[in-house]
Amino acid sequence: MDITELLEIAEKERSHQKPIRVHCCTSTGCRAANSLSVKKNLEGAVKDVGLSDRVQVVGVGCMGFCGNGPLVEIDPQEKLYERVTPNDAASIIEAINGGIATAPEGDLKHPFFARQLRIVRENSGKIDPESIDEYIAVGGYQPLYKVIHDMTPAEVVDEITRSGLRGRGGAGYPTGLKWATVAKMPPGQKYIVCNGDEGDPGAFMDRSVLESDPHKVLEGMAIAGYAVGASEGYIYVRAEYPLAIERLETAIKQAKKLGILGSQIFYSAFDFKINIRIGAGAFVCGEETALISSIEGGRGNPRPRPPYPAQEGLWGCPTLINNVETFANIAAIVREGGDWYASIGTEKSKGTKVFALTGKIRNNGLIEVPMGITLREIVAEMGGGIPDGEVKAVQTGGPSGGCIPASLLDTPVDYESLSNLGSMMGSGGMVVMDKETSMVEVARFYMEFCRGETCGKCIPCRAGTVQMYHTLTKILKGEANQTDLERLQALCDMVKHTSLCGLGQSAPNPVISTLRYFPEEYTTLIKPDVLNGKVAVSH
Template sequence: MDGHELLDLAEQCAQAKKPIRVHCCTSTGCQAARSLEVKKALEKRVQDCQLADRVEVVGVGCMGFCGQGPMVELDSTDPQVTTTHYEKVTPEQAPSIIDTIQGGQTDALQGNSQHPFFAKQLLIVRNHSGKVDPERIEESIALGAYQALHHALFELTPEAVVQEISKSGLRGRGGAGYPTGLKWATVAKMPPGQKYVICNGDEGDPGAFMDRSVLESDPHRILEGMAIAGYAVGADQGFIYVRAEYPLAIHRLQKAIQQAKQKGFLGSQIFGSGFDFKVDIRVGAGAFVCGEETALIASVEGKRGTPRPRPPYPAISGLWQAPTLINNVETFANIAPIIRKGADWFAGIGTETSKGTKIFSLTGKVCNTGLIEVPMGISLRTIVEEMGGGVSEGQVKAVQTGGPSGGCIPSSYLDTPVDYESLAALGSMMGSGGMVVMDDKTSMVEVARFYMEFCRSESCGRCVPCRTGTVQLHDLLTKLVEGRGTAFDLAQMESLCQVVRHTSLCGLGMSAPNPIVSTLRYFPEEYQALLQPDRWRIPATVP
């Protein structure tokens, strides 16, 4: 298939769409709220009203406003039918939405597309989510899928692809923010031979569901990004590592891989070129530590998922000792848009050091919960108060970013721009994209204990500082919460945080104390208030 044939195929797929499309979210969250029943009710009404010649009901991926699901959108090119969306739709309300096409009324809750939750987003990774049926490759082709891969294969050298990614300023979206182009260049410079590309879909942070949504909603975006990466670094085999708790994502990925092979977009001699690239899925057992790249590699190899010391880094010696490129889901999802629109376009979004957009799962006490994709540099206040609508009662007290590895940012810093350096300066981190809002009734000590309990239970146990340090930290926090803590316990906890941070084997252990450190930094009075009144003074010496 050449470029003209691909464009012709895209045009054919686009023309096959009917003038009125009824998008019904069928992602995991909305399915839990009976969206499949809603979809069946919509389809039945279309048939009963004999509208099938111009109306089609399409099961799509996540539309973002998860707290208002199930969501249904009328997407119309017919000037007599207005494009609109509905929220919290029930199976009983669904038929009346179809009735509006013929001038009828509906009692379904109509949403506002101009609400700040939608209006302040900038969609790059998620621009097709909620618009395409993720189980039909034709829907993605109609919107340009695999055109960037064709462009890379026939108009760019591998070196030029790496240079374009470097020039874009894209940084890894998995948490650390390492420059993507630099990682690609390292793998590409390794001697010719077997190399691998791995997509890290082991999303384990509490409250985080960004990667799951992208995998469920637009799997071909990930496959195309991985294939471009394989071409750039000289790899012919890719693996997608997904946790078993994401069965819908796994199902849709399997189907997408099969369809891409049938179209010649994956496999041998892609687009008739000399480039081969195959993708397989590896299902993880849900261990949080397997989000760390060396533990993930061990798991893919069939071993117990535990980290190993670095160097050597995976880019030099990774999967089966071969050079291995590892990026997370959101990072790969940015690749095709960058190749298609150019590095300068992407670099023009965001800040000087943090380019592009970032997806966050906005959860907690905030009024509007769901997925948002915003330009880097937007303020926390804009996200929490305007897009999220603030908290339903009381005041915003803190925002936790970065999951168990991140920190709690007090409301006095809500004007902080969301970028890698600014969050790190406050003792937190970007992380994979979890953002939990807390109100003034939240105990920050209990928040720290919650995250420490998570880190304690998820420790792989390989290194002593993490294995025993997280247990001791959790015990000390429990002692404080139960009112049995002393100033000596508090001092011991602070000292132990530094030990765990500086002596653990991997990044997960090193960052485990962050929630304690940040809450001690910004909310010391809450710790002091829990100490026994007659033992506040810290001893002169702490063993």
């Protein structure tokens, strides 16, 4: 396939599309609320009303406003309907001709939508994720063609470096630097790995991207393969994401059929194939070396670093590992240029970030916002605040992150600012808590999670998380004293600084942050120390 054939597919697809498109969300969240029946009834209503010549019903990916699904959008009329039931379908189609829809109408000008800047999710909710033609019609795979025919691998790496993109799966390691490291390794077998093992409680960003726009991730991986000299890639997805896996399989088959994946891509010497590996759902496999071990067929145990995967990774070969969201940024950066991307966000945190906004919040779902926006803007304006009460804390970064008090909601969302508060960006989970939330309970919840997910390879994580969990339980029962509290703090420090991998090193963060910002919730639960019949006062 050459550029002419690619553009012909795009033009043909656009010419076949009807003037009015009815977008019905068919991602996991809306499917759970019966959106497939909604779509079926919408299709039937179009025929019944006689609008088949100008109205097209399209099953699309996630629109973002997950708490109000199923969602249906009428394009280009810019009408949004929320909590749609199968019985509402006919009235929605009739409303296109001036009738009245029975489903609640949403507001696309609400801050939840208006404050977003979509790069990763630019196609989500707009195209059929199971149609490669629709992806090509919005410019898909043109960036891949561009890099193969108009850029050298070094120029691609330079473009990504200039963009300032940082890895979206954890602490934010510079993407360009990681790519450059792999590219500089001696010629030979190299691999690209997409980390889709999203295991944080309350996080569903990667799942949504894979379900809504799988070709965007495939294209990003292929561009990375060209840039670093890799001919094979793996997408590692947990088995709990069956729809994401299904749509990835469909997308890979479609790309192979058109010659966009496989041998001599776009009539070039570049070969690149992509495989899917399904994980059993171990949180530790989100760590690079544990993920590699799992792909190889072994137990998902991390290993000491160095050597880093960029030097010695999958089957001992140089391996580039980025997460889903990172790869989903690549095509847009190539298309618009690294300087364009670098103009968005803050000095050290460029671009946008996708968050799963959940918890005690009025508007919950997926949002994509420019780096540097404040937590208050996200929670109060976009999220609409807490329905009945006040915000007490916002937890970012999942089990590896921390709890940020309401007094610090004016903090900008970027890597350094969140780290300075004892939290982290992580993969993008953002859980809002109200005044009724016990922060000690929250700390125990995350510690229980980490205790169950430790691989057990190193003693600090294996034993330390268990002891921290038991101590937190003791505090909640009112059976702990000041000595137990001091022991908890010492355990946090030990586990953080002596664990083998990122799971153990970051596991104490929810405990440390709640001790730092909500100390009174701990002290009110502990008993005073009694020594020789006297109460020992701690300062």
